Amino acid sequence: MTSPFDLTGRRALVTGSSRGIGLAIARSLLEAGAHVVVHGRSSAGVESTAAGLADEYGSAAVSVAAFDVTDEQSVIEGVATTEAEGPLDILVNNAGVQHREPMLHVSVEDWDRVIRTDLTSAFLVGRTVARGMIARGAGAIVNICSVQTDLARPTIGAYTAAKGGLRNLTKAMTAEWAGSGVRANGVAPGYIRTELTQALVDDPTFNAWVLGRTPVGRWGEPEDVGGAVVWLASDASRFVTGQVVFVDGGMTAVV
Template sequence: MTFDLSGKTALITGSSRGIGLSIANGLAEAGARIVLNGINTTRLAETQASLANKFGAARVESRAFDVVDEEQVNAAVASIESDIGPIDIVVNNAGVQHREPLLDVSLEAWRRVVDINLTSAFVVGRAVARGMVDRGHGKVVNICSVQTELARQTIGPYTAAKGALRNLTRAMTAEWAPSGLQINGLAPGYIHTEMTQKLVDDPAFNEWILGRTPAHRWGTVEDLVGPAVFLASEASDYVNGQVLFVDGGMTVVV
């Protein structure tokens, strides 16, 4: 029963596809009412319809908003809590990648990656946490990465953002845990999604991943569901400020 999310409302950013969609599906399977988010309104509507068909329309909502626009975020959070109910769980999943050597990355590209991967967790997390602090409970799950711990060529902005997201998680814990919140990070390894398909299809890179990962395989979006449910549920009530790596062992070997 400690993993049961029945009666809980969860907002998952960047959840119209990929990792965010899988986590949203998993939280719904655990009993939560879910609120999907994205900026592609067509895809968001299609995803909502698909999950509503599976779980029932009453348990699947959506809000289209830009996760780095504070005005839009505040309006969306107010709308959710007014129309649906208090947000018990927020998963800060929205992210973007940019592959280019640091010597060539434009400042515009740098800011875009840092904003979407890091600043959005601050903007959305804070907007939701205000209500959680008042109510004395809540779960904040920040989606980190193996790049929270490691670095690789050509993805410097992403690595910097995900590293900083771990310390944002710690800062949130320092300030909000005394009010009854649990704030943790979930760090996927190399996950096979449509966004990483080109890497999977690259024979040299694919072989590097298989050799570098003790589990000797790519992760799947389903591998993240159990850990996400754990961090969103009562099972993690005394877990705070941690980053749970789900990476097949990549970050513990050389």
């Protein structure tokens, strides 16, 4: 029998997948059998990552897309180019940025940049890809949220607002598109060890806080997020939509 987690024959676009959690998600989808479209804003960075993945999984399993997820026309053109090579069955909205500064000092420009990159981009790419999914009567969208979807910490107010909005955007997608065969869910990672968070891992005070605040007693690894995405992209979760799955080692389950 075919595993319900098998993604063979399906095409997945993962935004912001040239490194970090996005790259780990791409690897997990490839290992489940999907064809993955590696995405980034920079063509050079995307091509380099895709070449490495092609060496591991075969050139037929990987393609690339380079476009600005915060610009509607760029999104429309980028998705059209991608779908000209084959329809998208899976979309993972992973692209995002962080800005650390007390809210009393955050400029409107920095606030808008975070909201547009972390929330508006998921709306723009999501609805553009969903048009094709709806026409075909099937598709899975996974929005990468955060523990800040439910929690807050000082100095990351814009990020917290964006990730909270992304949870409800996921619900809105479900309300409008589930009847057309398109499922939308979220994955909310806790503190994940990547090259972008290594400075926090190396900070003794912050590292001790993360380990003490996380019941499993460790940082998450990028592949921990990838496994949850594979589940939500596959038929194993075919009756799951509008949900946010926290992959946080139990952080949001305790006080």
